[in-house]
Amino acid sequence: MKREVHPIIGLVGILLALTIVQVLYWRGLIGEPPEGVRGGAEPRGGKVASGAPSGLAEVSVSTIAGEPAPGYRDGPSAEARFDGPAAVAVGARGDIYVADSRNHCVRVVGRSGQVAILAGAAGEPGYADRAGVEARFFAPAGIAAAWDGSLLVADTGNHRIRRVTLEGRVSTYAGADTPLDDLERPVGGYRDGPSAGAEFRYPVGLAVDENRAVYVADSGNGCVRVISAGGEVSTLPVSGEAELGTPTELALGPGEEIWVADTSTGGVWAGPREGPLKRLGEEVEGLAAPSGIAVLSRGSDEAGVYIADAGKHCLWQIRKEGLLLIAGQDDGYGGGWEDGPGYAAQFSTPAGLAGGGADELYVADFGNNCLRRVTLRGGGEEAD
Amino acid sequence: MKLRLLAVTVLLAAAGAVTIAAVRSARPRVLSEVGGRVLSPPTGSDRWVAWVEGDQEESRLMAARRHGGRPRVALIGRGLSGLAVAEDSAFVTRADESEEDEAGASLLRVDLRTGTSEALARLTTGAEQIAFGDGWLCWREEREAALPEVPFVVAAAPLTVLRARSTNGSGDVHTLAIMGGRPGEGKGRAELVGVAEAEAYWLERRTSGSSETTVFRRVALPRGEPETLIREAGRRAAVLTQDALVWTAPSLEGAESNQFVAVKRRSLRNGAVKVIADWLSTTGELQASHDEVYVQGRSWLWHLGSERGEQRRLRRRPGRFVTGRVVGDEQYLVLRSRDRLAVAARPLTWWSRIRSFIPL
Secondary structure (H helix, E strand, C coil): CCCCCCHHHHHHHHHHHHHHHHHHHHCCCCCCCCCCCCCCCCCECCCEECCEEECCCCEEEEEEEECCCCCCECEECCCCECCCEEEEEECCCCCEEEEEHHHCEEEEECCCCEEEEEEECCCCCCCECCEHHHCECCCCCEEEECCCCCEEEEEHHHCEEEEECCCCEEEEEECCCCCECCCCCECCCCECEECCCCECCCEEEEEECCCCCEEEEECCCCEEEEECCCCEEEECCECCCCCCCCEEEEEECCCCEEEEEECCCCEEEEEECCCCEEECCHHHCCCCCEEEEEEEECCCCCEEEEEEECCCCEEEEEECCEEEEEECECCCCCCCCECEECCCCECCCEEEEEECCCCEEEEEEHHHCEEEEEEEHHHCCCCC | CHHHHHHHHHHHHHHHHHHHHHHHHCCCEEEEEECCEEEEEEEECCCEEEEEEECCCCEEEEEEECCCCCCEEEEEEEEEEEEEEECCEEEEEEECCCCCCCCCEEEEEEECCCCCEEEEEEECCCEEEEEEECCEEEEEEEECCCCCCCCCCHHHCCEEEEEEEECCCCCCCEEEEEEECCCCCCCCCEEEEEEECCEEEEEEEEEECCEEEEEEEEEECCCCCCEEEEEEECCCCEEECCCEEEEEEECCCCCCCCCEEEEEEEECCCCCEEEEEEEEECCCEEEEECCEEEEECCCEEEEECCCCCCCEEEEECCCCEEEEEEECCEEEEEEEECCEEEEEEEECCHHHHHHHHCCC
8 A cells, every 4th residue: 555645744854854964064963074165375274154264173162261241250250250351371370361451450260260350450540569459550461471480461551561470469570651641641662771761662462481581562663572581671673674563462482483463464473582573474364463372382393373363253273384264264254252163163353362281272352351262172283 | 446456465465475484484494505515513502503514624614693694604624523602602623734643633712703713722633522511611532542453452442532621711621531442443432412510421332242331421520520320221312401411211112122212301400310202213313402302303303391292293304304403493404405415494483483584
């Protein structure tokens, strides 16, 4: 006896099957994400969604503190609030330090997940070398761990570099008074020489080497400054005719090299630590506004160089043959807040980037007012 | 018989003329054609109406006596902005003639009777808004970002600055508030609402993710501590009358909060708040003239009373309408005529219709 299936039931069955296949595909459960979207020196990435390059499936992104609503709240990381986190650093003990720029303070995310203020007072900009909440910063936007476990902070609005002990005592490491504008705000300046008399203009990114030299992305002056262990400030030279635009973060590699993210020109510069810096070419074609940079070392000579792109709201790895999109989407849209695998994750104006071991990155997700962790499962790919 | 016929004819002609005049007087009367663009829409006092036209390089402050006066050029300059009119004076900022990036601007008082001007203050940039009252002049300056290409350096973000000085130009320039815009945000984060009883009122627009909140604040002049009065969800507007702060709020009854707004009023004397209108279109523009509050809607001009239910429609918007502002008993309009703009006056009362025939 032949049984006939009603055509509507058949149609529903086919649609259901197609839907299941589609869901499985989008969840990444079937099929390998196609790689090498544009190939060559063009930016590459993982899965293609709507024709736009996306991050890698083996990369995982999670929010470790804060949420998009800005504010100030200490406590468990899920309940903590930040306002414009601009830079992040990982301390020797594994604690994570954040330059919480619109709150004008330095916050710490402990290994237990508790968020606390280390120095400065939320919502009270100023300049004061004191301890804990008595100290004052003005929109700090850079932070790095120093040789002795203390922190160096780019006190961007005060045009100074500050030093913060893990007990919260704040002192001025470099930078002098500069003229005030009609709103009685310091305008910054440019002067090399002894650190106490040196002048900076909107310093942002910081990096510290094993010889206690401090490298400063002096964004307002469009150059990289070096504060030697002896306290002498100098300017790193650049080679060629190109000029640094607005350097905002820098990172040191294991091969005695320095990497600089240049936000306004969309470029990346690299060179020996004593200079000169040279602008990278085709290998970084496609960046919009590189804002953060970090180097993950894997052994004495191997390193992966990673870029936070505030213009495209995503993370890249620099490779010899071109950029590799590791998290977020290069789709021309304005970013978002989404945890998950690299191809699904979303950022909003990611600013600072810091390495946290061989396969972890921390992102100060400025636009989302939160701190993100990026885990490169399998170690990611290595720079040549 | 002939005399009676003549008398009736004259009477009919007079009645007809009066009727035609009455009808015609309700229509907008063109004051002048605009040369270029309207940079500041018409605003005025009991005696004068003024506006700024032209372009940024050469802008002209135009002024006319209310109720029938002929417009004339009161001031020519670069980048005239932030117009306010008080009695026989206009306050406006004029950009320096320098080509340098560091060029600033001057806040001027222009005597509209004589066309003479005097500088009251030096500004870094031209003021976006000027408000006055009780001997004080307040203005809003928008400072450009120090690092415009970098969206996350808060210290270098654009700023909105509210400042004040006495109207006679004596004493210091006081900074009332400095608001750091979020990096990447453009102008217009804060708006000056007005000055009343020696207090300056303004509103701040604060964004959080995709939501926006409007916060209404005030400060006692010249050096008080800023105080937050009201917070309303969404992008709101406010005006100041002689005795109340009036602002738009989410509709209390309208199901679609993005289509309808309510209007609330807060007494300056005792802080009492009440709703004076609801179900108004979100496209309407809140305006105030003396103690009267108006909403210039998509098609109508509404006059709001002091209580809910007292609102009434005054006039239909003319078809060539670009923008308009109620000044006293007249509405001054910018109308599009073919490819040009014109400034016109429309009486809102019978008395103002009659006065438009009799320049005083």
